Amino acid sequence: MLKPLLNGLWVTLKHFFKKPITIQYPEEKWTPPERFRGRLVLLCSDTGEPLCVGCGLCERICPCECITVIPTTNDNGVRTLQNYSIDLMRCCFCGLCVEACPVNAIAMGDEYELAEYHKEKSVLNTDALKAPACKSESCRAIAPESK
Ligand code: SF4
Ligand code: SF4
Numbered sequence: 316m317l318k319p320l321l322n323g324l325w326v327t328l329k330h331f332f333k334k335p336i337t338i339q340y341p342e343e344k345w346t347p348p349e350r351f352r353g354r355l356v357l358l359c360s361d362t363g364e365p366l367c368v369g370c371g372l373c374e375r376i377c378p379c380e381c382i383t384v385i386p387t388t389n390d391n392g393v394r395t396l397q398n399y400s401i402d403l404m405r406c407c408f409c410g411l412c413v414e415a416c417p418v419n420a421i422a423m424g425d426e427y428e429l430a431e432y433h434k435e436k437s438v439l440n441t442d443a444l445k446a447p448a449c450k451s452e453s454c455r456a457i458a459p460e461s462k
Contacts, residue, residue, distance in 0.1 A: 345427070352408045352423040355401055357445040365445055366420035369396045373412035373421060381405035382412060399444060403429055403437040 338345060347353060357365045369386025381404075387397035410423050431437050 347425045347427060351425055351427070352410050354403065354424045354426040354429055354439075355406065355412065355444065356422050356424040356426075357399060357441060358420055358422055359445055363445075365396050365399065365441060366418055367396045367399055367416075368418055368420070369394055369399075370417065372415045372417065376411050376415040378409065378411065379405040379407050396441065398441050400438055400440045401444065403439065404434050 357367060359365055367384075369384055371384045371386065374382040374384045381402040383398075383400045385397040385399075386394055389395050408423065413421050413423055429437070
């Protein structure tokens, strides 16, 4: 009878002096681990152009059907991207689109504060998807090295 009680008190005592693993969100921000799968981002070239060539493979492999790729052809006859959009309300952050991309043009970013009051704001187009990504070293690192 006394032994289980002492065992319980010992466990409590051990944890009493450990650093808490909880944080005071939103005042304190959580730092995601390196392989965290947050909001999808479009990676860009040094000139700021998306690397996406509009092949549509990510759109086809997406199990939630939340990606829409509209390709176009530029003046030189090269296939390029007219618009890329994703509906974050439907995305399950599986990362299959990143795996499927043949040119490493997309990556799972580290952004996780994605709540919106209006669901139409969760549909992000090319500009919204590429802006923060191109400034983020972590986003650049994820796509090419994950393959
Ligand atoms: S992470 Fe998964 S669900 Fe989200 S867009 Fe990519 S393939 Fe679709
Ligand atoms: S992101 Fe990759 S897979 Fe998707 S359309 Fe662009 S090039 Fe193709």
